[in-house]
Amino acid sequence: MNAFRMSAFLAAVTLTAGLVTTSQAAAIANFTDGAGATADGFTGAAGNGWSSPWGTASSGVPVQTRSVISDSPLTAGGGNYLSIDLKPNATTPAISNGNVRRTFVKGAAGIDTSQTIDIQFDFRLDSPTSARTNNSDFVTFLDNGDINTGANQTWSITSTGTTGHWSFNNGTRDGVAPAGIDSGITVVTGIVYHFDVVLHDGPTAALTTWDGTISYTDETGPHSATQTNLAYRSAAIVPSGTFQLYAGAALGKQVTYSFDSLNVTNTPEPAVLGLVGMAGFLLRRRVR
Numbered sequence: 001m002n003a004f005r006m007s008a009f010l011a012a013v014t015l016t017a018g019l020v021t022t023s024q025a026a027a028i029a030n031f032t033d034g035a036g037a038t039a040d041g042f043t044g045a046a047g048n049g050w051s052s053p054w055g056t057a058s059s060g061v062p063v064q065t066r067s068v069i070s071d072s073p074l075t076a077g078g079g080n081y082l083s084i085d086l087k088p089n090a091t092t093p094a095i096s097n098g099n100v101r102r103t104f105v106k107g108a109a110g111i112d113t114s115q116t117i118d119i120q121f122d123f124r125l126d127s128p129t130s131a132r133t134n135n136s137d138f139v140t141f142l143d144n145g146d147i148n149t150g151a152n153q154t155w156s157i158t159s160t161g162t163t164g165h166w167s168f169n170n171g172t173r174d175g176v177a178p179a180g181i182d183s184g185i186t187v188v189t190g191i192v193y194h195f196d197v198v199l200h201d202g203p204t205a206a207l208t209t210w211d212g213t214i215s216y217t218d219e220t221g222p223h224s225a226t227q228t229n230l231a232y233r234s235a236a237i238v239p240s241g242t243f244q245l246y247a248g249a250a251l252g253k254q255v256t257y258s259f260d261s262l263n264v265t266n267t268p269e270p271a272v273l274g275l276v277g278m279a280g281f282l283l284r285r286r287v288r
């Protein structure tokens with residue numbers, strides 16, 4: 001191996017090693033530990049890439065249960081999952097909301113927020129869609145260090161009873177409530193939806209974007225919808241690192257749902273992958 005081959009080889013090894021190191025950071029919640037205070041339980045404890053247990057908050061006067069069960073796993077082999085049921089129990093206010101949320105470790109010991117972040121999870125609505133009639137009947141996934149929604153959120157995907165569809169919320173990077181982009185996918189009771197959210201770090205807020213994909217399989221086969229280059233609601237260029245699942249219902253209705261397989265990782269940008277490919281190409285070309 002001459003000096004050039006060696007340097008090309010070392011460049012490829014260095015790049016690959018860097019990617020391997022990056023991809024090892026992950027925050028994972030599979031609810032394997034069931035109920036209790038261990039890392040993959042609910043409400044859990046710090047560990048598995050998380051800086052804290054699951055947090056919970058609610059508003060209104062809900063009757064609410066949050067439990068880890070395994071009756072009907074969301075995916076084959078998915079095992080335990082989080083099951084949540086919420087319904088208002090008072091006429092004032094006649095709307096109740098509740099959330100669960102968890103923050104991943106950021107920085108050198110966890111997820112690098114200066115790199116691309118991939119967030120994936122599975123969700124299933126278990127209550128009937130006839131209980132969803134307006135904006136008070138909603139399910140929202142978002143990044144927000146505060147409880148519930150708010151100006152600080154970076155990305156969000158929501159569904160309300162108004163359209164009954166999932167929509168991607170496209171912000172204007174000024175804290176103002178984002179505009180929903182209809183995915184065209186109707187929320188159907190019993191269907192498992194897989195969500196994949198990719199946050200692209202940028203040097204400024206204007207260059208910080210996110211992509212979302214919703215995919216599912218029904219009796220007619222697999223389906224998916226994707227939106228790319230969406231803007232944050234927040235003016236921040238990094239996410240808070242808090243994943244939140246937030247849902248609500250109006251009096252006389254209830255929302256019951258299942259959640260599993262939350263997985264947060266750093267994902268190499270295509271440009272970085274291209275560099276690795278180029279290093280490999282140079283190496284192969286020179287060794288030939």
Ligand SMILES: [Ca+2]
Pocket residue numbers: 030031032078079080081260261
């Ligand atoms: Ca699980």
